[in-house]
Amino acid sequence: MTRPTPVPTRVCPDCDGFPLVAITTGTRLADGTRATLHVACRRCHGTGHTTAPAPVVLNHEERV
Template identity: 65%
Template sequence: MPRHAPNHPVCRHCDGFPVVSITTGDRHRDGTRVTVQATCRTCNGTGHATPASLARTGW
């Protein structure tokens, strides 16, 4: 049976993918790529948006 997802709104800026790895084009000595991790600034890496009503009240 499928499990139900929590009822949290997904961040509009990252679409629920808050941390991504971006390749720089360089390579390490062993041949693997150099990557940089970027985190969504809007949701602070959670992937969920804060409802507007809670943001206004300061929750």
């Protein structure tokens, strides 16, 4: 029996599938480690993929 093929997910074009990053600020904390900011992609909100765009419906006038 065959298995259904999973629908491929679209990789986010802004983050290219790497939605979460850690950025060092350059300052050091009291224990000597660097302070970091954890930032999520704005477009996919940290998921790494986007949904397919809605199909565009064009209104064509009928020619007589």
